Amino acid sequence: RREILANVRRLVVKFGTGLLTDDHNRLALPSIERLARQVAALRAEGRQVTLVSSGAIAAGMGALGFTKRPQDLPSLQAAAAIGQGKLMAVYDQAFGKLGLHVAQILLTHDDLKTRPRHLAARNTLDTLLARGIIPIINENDTVAVDEIKFGDNDRLGALTATLIDADLLIILSHVAGLLDRNQQVVPVVAEITREIEALAGGTDRVTSVGGMKSKIDAAKICVRSGIPLIIADGDRADVITELVAGTDTGTIFLPKTGKLESRKRWIAFFQKPAGVLVVDEGARTAVCSAGKSLLAKGVVRADGKFAAGDIVSIHDTAGNEFALGIVRDGSVIVHRDDLVVL
Numbered sequence: 001r002r003e004i005l006a007n008v009r010r011l012v013v014k015f016g017t018g019l020l021t022d023d024h025n026r027l028a029l030p031s032i033e034r035l036a037r038q039v040a041a042l043r044a045e046g047r048q049v050t051l052v053s054s055g056a057i058a059a060g061m062g063a064l065g066f067t068k069r070p071q072d073l074p075s076l077q078a079a080a081a082i083g084q085g086k087l088m089a090v091y092d093q094a095f096g097k098l099g100l101h102v103a104q105i106l107l108t109h110d111d112l113k114t115r116p117r118h119l120a121a122r123n124t125l126d127t128l129l130a131r132g133i134i135p136i137i138n139e140n141d142t143v144a145v146d147e148i149k150f151g152d153n154d155r156l157g158a159l160t161a162t163l164i165d166a167d168l169l170i171i172l173s174h175v176a177g178l179l180d181r182n183q184q185v186v187p188v189v190a191e192i193t194r195e196i197e198a199l200a201g202g203t204d205r206v207t208s209v210g211g212m213k214s215k216i217d218a219a220k221i222c223v224r225s226g227i228p229l230i231i232a233d234g235d236r237a238d239v240i241t242e243l244v245a246g247t248d249t250g251t252i253f254l255p256k257t258g259k260l261e262s263r264k265r266w267i268a269f270f271q272k273p274a275g276v277l278v279v280d281e282g283a284r285t286a287v288c289s290a291g292k293s294l295l296a297k298g299v300v301r302a303d304g305k306f307a308a309g310d311i312v313s314i315h316d317t318a319g320n321e322f323a324l325g326i327v328r329d330g331s332v333i334v335h336r337d338d339l340v341v342l
Helices: 028-043 056-064 073-096 107-113 113-131 153-163 194-198 212-225 241-242 262-269 283-288
Strands: 009-015 047-051 102-107 136-137 168-173 229-233 251-253 275-280 299-304 311-315 323-327 332-333 340-341
Touching: 009 028, 009 107, 009 153, 009 262, 028 047, 028 241, 047 073, 047 102, 047 113, 056 073, 056 275, 073 102, 073 136, 102 107, 107 113, 107 212, 107 275, 113 136, 113 153, 113 262, 136 153, 153 212, 153 262, 168 212, 168 241, 194 299, 212 229, 212 262, 229 241, 262 323, 262 340, 275 283, 283 323, 283 340
Parallel strands: 009 047, 009 168, 047 136, 102 136, 168 229, 275 311
Antiparallel strands: 229 251, 275 299, 311 323, 323 340
């Protein structure tokens, strides 16, 4: 763990709603100030820190008279509209006391799906980080609908880490890490197996979405991108600085060797495939083991409506997704330069 974390220069930290609000769904300034001090300590060491922050909907619930997270979209959007300003005001106050400036970035999936907007978002974040600013990212819940939502902020944290080519993603909530069947923390996950996925559960917090399942889904994105991910208890004193120093706290998901380059990360994780290509075993072997392009003769079946330039999911005949790519016309239906093995 210490070896993996020794050269972390750029990291993303995701704060769960429960860390930022009290039992009455109000923003908890002491907790936010405690987390801000840890971020400031990392900045003083020359590290670049981006925050992905939940809490906007929870912060707006009280003004609307809600005691638990609403289920209908208009109420969620209204709560976000009220709460986002409150959340950023508290962050601005907490970091301002430490001599740091913050920047608000609200995103939807559409913002990162198209390549020009994807690159524009990355360039903005690069500029802010180079200037010593703390970017604070949240989903733009006020306008997001199912078709353009990321799903949850654990996923948004993973996508942010891949977007800016971070060295580490830390997800903080009220859980100590991934727990085994005996409720003991699993310190290291070298591979996300079915057994690991079976340990995941949802959340029963009235202001939250996700749970451990969403965190493991986020880990899959990071691991394939070549970025380590740590899940830890955000209530623990100095947890962020301890984790970056290599302390054995929480659960670390080890990355695959080598990072995917930027364009392949965009293909693999920022798209919603337009269709599915089912291929034979020979084609799968050529793609996965030999690094070849996918030829049209290896395709058994095509499901969905798509055209050249669209992203497709590639499955074997057993229905297992093993790659994504940009489809072409002709005998080479997905070129290896446009293909990502998962």
